[in-house]
Amino acid sequence: MQLIDKALRFAAEAHEGQYRKGTKTPYITHPVAVGMLLLKHGYSEELVAAGILHDTVEDTDATLEDIETRFGRNVAEVVAGCSEPDKTLSWEERKEHTIELLKTTSNEIRAVACADKLHNISSILDDVEQGGDEVWSRFNRGRDKQEWYYRSLIDSLGSQGPFPLLEELKTAVQTAFSQK
Numbered sequence: 001m002q003l004i005d006k007a008l009r010f011a012a013e014a015h016e017g018q019y020r021k022g023t024k025t026p027y028i029t030h031p032v033a034v035g036m037l038l039l040k041h042g043y044s045e046e047l048v049a050a051g052i053l054h055d056t057v058e059d060t061d062a063t064l065e066d067i068e069t070r071f072g073r074n075v076a077e078v079v080a081g082c083s084e085p086d087k088t089l090s091w092e093e094r095k096e097h098t099i100e101l102l103k104t105t106s107n108e109i110r111a112v113a114c115a116d117k118l119h120n121i122s123s124i125l126d127d128v129e130q131g132g133d134e135v136w137s138r139f140n141r142g143r144d145k146q147e148w149y150y151r152s153l154i155d156s157l158g159s160q161g162p163f164p165l166l167e168e169l170k171t172a173v174q175t176a177f178s179q180k
Contacts, residue, residue, distance in 0.1 A: 003071065004039075007049035008032065010070060014060040020123065022138035030119060031055055037115040041165055046071075050078035051112045058083040074108075081109035082116065091141055095149050102156035107163075114157050114165040121150060121172045128176070147177045 011031045018027035035052035043051075049071055056062040057079055068076035081101070084094045102113055124146075127135040136143040150173045157166050 001045065003045050003049045003075075004035065004052065007035070007052040007071065007075075010062075011052050011056055014056045014062045018059065022135075023127075027055075027059075030123070033119045034112065034115045037118060037165065038111065041111075041115075043111060046074050047078065047108055047111060050075045050082075050108070051115055053079050054082040054112050054116055058087075078106075078108050078112055081105055082112050091145075095152075099149075099152045099156045102153065103159045107160070110157050110160070111163070111165060113153075114163075114169055117150065117153055117157075118165060118169045118172060121169070121176050125172060125176050143177075150177070 012028050015027045015031065019025060020027055020030060031052045031054060034054060035048045038048045038051040053062075053067060053071065053075065057064055057067065064076050064080055067079050084098065086094070089097070098113075102110055124135060133143070136146065139146060141149075154166070154170055154173060157169070
């Protein structure tokens, strides 16, 4: 658990002052939830730490070198695999890249990516329950593009076979997009 504690401290510091899109919810709740999903599904301490750290390189000043130095090469490789490589590309180009990458990447990266997307769609579902469909307006690309993305992710994540986290994601996505 030392590695997980260390990842929690590092991520909390790195994401300090950040909030979930369009909310007053501190951002750190997301990486912690991703780590908890991985822990619940019996993944290793290293993978749980990578889940907690999955957005640090993409969304903070932390670098892959920082992650590798503090947490090792395996954790850094998973974080790298979960990070969008070029934020200057359009939303569609970045999402297409992710969809393609997840078809052939390691089981570890697929697990963290799946836990990430599962927590994201679960948060959206909670927000829809509380505030209705205007939640979708928080996103630069609305409900239809989000639906395309999540359904495409399910196909990509499942291209090497099913796993329990993916089944949870399928259920959540079906629930989120069956409501009109």
